[in-house]
Amino acid sequence: MQKNKRVIACIGLLAGSLVALSGPMAQATSAPAGATGAVGAPAVPAADALHVAPDGSDDAAGTESDPTTLPSAISRVTSGGTIYLRGGTYAYAETVTIPPGNDGTSGARTTLAAYPDETPVLNFAAMSEDPANRGLAVNGTYWHIDGIVVEHAGDNGIFVGGSDNVIEHVVTRFNHDTGLQISRIASDTPGDEWPANNLILSSESHDNADSDGEDADGFASKLTSGPGNVFRHTVAHNNIDDGWDLYTKSETGPIGPVTIEDSLAYENGTLSDGTVNSDGDRNGYKLGGDGIEVDHLVRRNIAYDNGKHGFTYNSNPGSMTVSDNVSIDNAERNFSFDKGTSVFRDNVSCRSDDGSNDKTVGDADGSNQFWKGSNGSACSAYSGAMDWSFATDGSLVVTFGGNKVTP
Numbered sequence: 001m002q003k004n005k006r007v008i009a010c011i012g013l014l015a016g017s018l019v020a021l022s023g024p025m026a027q028a029t030s031a032p033a034g035a036t037g038a039v040g041a042p043a044v045p046a047a048d049a050l051h052v053a054p055d056g057s058d059d060a061a062g063t064e065s066d067p068t069t070l071p072s073a074i075s076r077v078t079s080g081g082t083i084y085l086r087g088g089t090y091a092y093a094e095t096v097t098i099p100p101g102n103d104g105t106s107g108a109r110t111t112l113a114a115y116p117d118e119t120p121v122l123n124f125a126a127m128s129e130d131p132a133n134r135g136l137a138v139n140g141t142y143w144h145i146d147g148i149v150v151e152h153a154g155d156n157g158i159f160v161g162g163s164d165n166v167i168e169h170v171v172t173r174f175n176h177d178t179g180l181q182i183s184r185i186a187s188d189t190p191g192d193e194w195p196a197n198n199l200i201l202s203s204e205s206h207d208n209a210d211s212d213g214e215d216a217d218g219f220a221s222k223l224t225s226g227p228g229n230v231f232r233h234t235v236a237h238n239n240i241d242d243g244w245d246l247y248t249k250s251e252t253g254p255i256g257p258v259t260i261e262d263s264l265a266y267e268n269g270t271l272s273d274g275t276v277n278s279d280g281d282r283n284g285y286k287l288g289g290d291g292i293e294v295d296h297l298v299r300r301n302i303a304y305d306n307g308k309h310g311f312t313y314n315s316n317p318g319s320m321t322v323s324d325n326v327s328i329d330n331a332e333r334n335f336s337f338d339k340g341t342s343v344f345r346d347n348v349s350c351r352s353d354d355g356s357n358d359k360t361v362g363d364a365d366g367s368n369q370f371w372k373g374s375n376g377s378a379c380s381a382y383s384g385a386m387d388w389s390f391a392t393d394g395s396l397v398v399t400f401g402g403n404k405v406t407p
Helices: 070-076 377-382
Strands: 011-014 017-020 050-052 082-085 088-091 096-098 110-114 120-123 136-138 143-146 149-151 158-160 166-168 171-173 180-182 199-201 204-206 219-221 229-232 235-237 258-261 264-266 297-299 302-304 321-323 326-328 335-345 348-350 359-364 386-390 396-400 403-405
Touching: 050 070, 070 082, 070 096, 136 143, 219 229, 348 377, 377 403
Parallel strands: 050 082, 082 110, 088 120, 096 136, 110 143, 120 149, 136 158, 143 166, 149 171, 158 180, 166 199, 171 204, 180 219, 199 229, 204 235, 229 258, 235 264, 258 297, 264 302, 297 321, 302 326, 321 335, 326 348, 335 359
Antiparallel strands: 011 017, 386 396, 396 403
16 A cells, blocks of 8 residues: 555534635535434524623623623523624633533524624633643533634633533644543532533544643543543544543543544644654554453544554453454554453554554454455555545535545
8 A cells, every 4th residue: 555645634623514725715604414413503693692702891791792701601501502603713711611400402593603603712821831721611501612712722622521411523733631531520529410411523632741741632531420421523633642542540430432434633742843743642542441341333434643552451351342444554553452351343453664563453354355464455445645524414424535435
């Protein structure tokens, strides 16, 4: 397989539409069909919505002509109501929090969305790097966050401590810890209240970097997250540590099983400006920690040119389902599973040059084409420059050499 110079389309999911940072303009998107609870931003603003603008004031009425501030709108919005963010840059020095108890319902989510066809950027550059300095904290339940950019937070860009939320069309970038992380709200949050059943959809996380280079991933559901969290049609690239991190630790025990599907991780471990920190793990998909069993579902994903492994069990000895994934030209192994009883089906591993053989302890049958010194026939589809974009329905489209691929 010939390895060509890559042409990467870095797509920003802004204001409910897709704005190309490099590459062609994409069309407006809505949530993919079948995404439970996911709804795209309406084309026409809700008549009774609260409106927020960069120059809004706390005591304003919250109308289009008299916009308020985001913290004020969050404190005033009724369950199932809507907050619209007008385009522009919002400068914050403190975390913006949706607190526990400020909830929507399963039948009527509370919405925080970009005003149609506009791009709100929540900029936390005034923050110092500190674990307390998160950007947007979503600690309520049944919220729908749609079409915003969160950047330069002193810790996580978006922190999800609540359950049953849908977060789509967002970009988290240049934050000092993981761009979007799902974990418990506080150290005394009981296990049955760990955040569960959140859907992260059609979103991008890139160039997140902490000063020690060991913690800032693209996406994470780790340490203290409950069951049922899903990442779908999401892209993690050029983060200083990993693309995805599902780390567990012995002090808190197993997290709930996570689903990652139809997603892409590339060039993690190296920032877009070429910065590398040798202390980072630099994997595409890191799926465990501390020898704790968690049975994640990982399917139809692509790992490309990450700084260590493409997919790694990272000491998770559980029975993960790993199917229909493609892993290409990662620096060490494309697939690295040294223990466990995971089930591998229809995976493909390719290299443009020599590299380390894959290791897949578990149930791996002949449907897989792992790297054992040569490429299988399926690798012919993954030649040429890699590019990506989002289709009008929000689904992720990846091409090699201009040809669409479907893991």
